[in-house]
Amino acid sequence: MKIDTDDFVSKSLDWRTRALKSVAYGTSSTPRGNQKPAPLVAARASGAHVWDISGQRFIDYALGFGPLILGHSPEGVIQAVIAELGRGLRTATIHRGEAQLGELIAQTLPSAELSAFVSSGSEAVQLALRIARATTGRTRIIRFRGNYHGWFDSVHSGGRPGNDGPDTLGQDPAATASSVLLDWGDLDMLRATLTRDFAAVLLEPVAVNGGCFMPPDGFLEGLRAITREMGVMLIFDEVISGYRLSLGGAQARLSVTPDLSVIGKAMGAGFPISAVAGSAAAMEPVASGRLLHRGTFNGNPVSVAAAVACITYLRDNAAWLYPRMEAQASELAGFIDTEARAQGLAMSVRQAGSALQLFPSVAGVTQLSDAGRMNRPATDAFAADLMAAGVQIIGRGLMYLSSEHTDTDIAETKAAFAHAIAAAVRRDL
Numbered sequence: 001m002k003i004d005t006d007d008f009v010s011k012s013l014d015w016r017t018r019a020l021k022s023v024a025y026g027t028s029s030t031p032r033g034n035q036k037p038a039p040l041v042a043a044r045a046s047g048a049h050v051w052d053i054s055g056q057r058f059i060d061y062a063l064g065f066g067p068l069i070l071g072h073s074p075e076g077v078i079q080a081v082i083a084e085l086g087r088g089l090r091t092a093t094i095h096r097g098e099a100q101l102g103e104l105i106a107q108t109l110p111s112a113e114l115s116a117f118v119s120s121g122s123e124a125v126q127l128a129l130r131i132a133r134a135t136t137g138r139t140r141i142i143r144f145r146g147n148y149h150g151w152f153d154s155v156h157s158g159g160r161p162g163n164d165g166p167d168t169l170g171q172d173p174a175a176t177a178s179s180v181l182l183d184w185g186d187l188d189m190l191r192a193t194l195t196r197d198f199a200a201v202l203l204e205p206v207a208v209n210g211g212c213f214m215p216p217d218g219f220l221e222g223l224r225a226i227t228r229e230m231g232v233m234l235i236f237d238e239v240i241s242g243y244r245l246s247l248g249g250a251q252a253r254l255s256v257t258p259d260l261s262v263i264g265k266a267m268g269a270g271f272p273i274s275a276v277a278g279s280a281a282a283m284e285p286v287a288s289g290r291l292l293h294r295g296t297f298n299g300n301p302v303s304v305a306a307a308v309a310c311i312t313y314l315r316d317n318a319a320w321l322y323p324r325m326e327a328q329a330s331e332l333a334g335f336i337d338t339e340a341r342a343q344g345l346a347m348s349v350r351q352a353g354s355a356l357q358l359f360p361s362v363a364g365v366t367q368l369s370d371a372g373r374m375n376r377p378a379t380d381a382f383a384a385d386l387m388a389a390g391v392q393i394i395g396r397g398l399m400y401l402s403s404e405h406t407d408t409d410i411a412e413t414k415a416a417f418a419h420a421i422a423a424a425v426r427r428d429l
Ligand SMILES: Cc1ncc(COP(=O)(O)O)c(C=O)c1O
Pocket: 119, 120, 121, 122, 123, 125, 148, 149, 150, 151, 204, 209, 237, 238, 239, 240, 264, 265, 274
């Protein structure tokens, strides 16, 4: 679908000029202000589509940075939330939804017997680390380069290739002093490093943030065996892969069960909710009340109602929904690959279930260590060309499918890719 880019850009920039006067960076999360050719200012959204303030429609593969597995404003979730809104927004008490949600997670996520709720993935990672330290009485953790675990100081380092230091300004370097960073997928390095004085190994079991890489054969199994042998807790950060890679996340799909799982994004269908889930033994410090689990908005009834509706829908429709999203992702990946070859553009496309990562102008990206070769100017320009053709992806080349993308959306998306590939060949970045 052709977009009137001048109209979209001028209206976006007008709004941005206004927002910049009262909102730092003009928005609430830095990447949202970096979209090219201009940050999209959403007016409304429905299903797989978002309309901006110029009234133009974009097919959405950014999906709120991942949570919108059921698309924008799914009917069942909206109905559940409306019903909940009529019952009061927040009481300083227990409410019934918490146990309903806990039961659903225990039914669907292999590692889950008990859950503890917070509002964001970053908070859930913080809670999981605290549980691991409380359980083991140790402080050190192992993390992996190129994985992302949220923006809190203790885990916000090593995200950029070639830099093990803090990922942004203003961080306390002491906060990462108890972490050791290793190369994701390298079991030998882990074997050589892990001792009994570590509390946990924390990782994305499928490296979606690094560029949609499935784990090398035997990596997760090896991790599971060594951590068990050493009495170190294995924590899977499934904030993206939970309820996305399969109903039971990466752990169900890859048949490796961690001690603790961190889930978020897709579980809430767009509402802010995350959880740490584990066996009763792994969750003991929280379950016994010994470890203080605090947070005014933890398990808020509206987000909990959304998550109950979302997970129930995913559970009841898993048989068609996951294969369909994944088939659409494969179809797009295949098309992009073929079209780029036909037009003579170097291009790598990685797929992890219903997530895709594009590396425009870069050939041969096959493992996480190759992701450092990402050509950022070419990726930005490619995303901008897709936007001009009516398709929104995440600026760094990441895309998600939802249950709401139709065959027509996929056909229009292919046409947009053909256009963006032609533009990239002309630009030659
Ligand atoms: C794997 C992973 N863990 C944790 C987080 C942090 O979640 P949140 O942004 O909800 O704080 C993210 C966010 O993208 C993530 O991708």
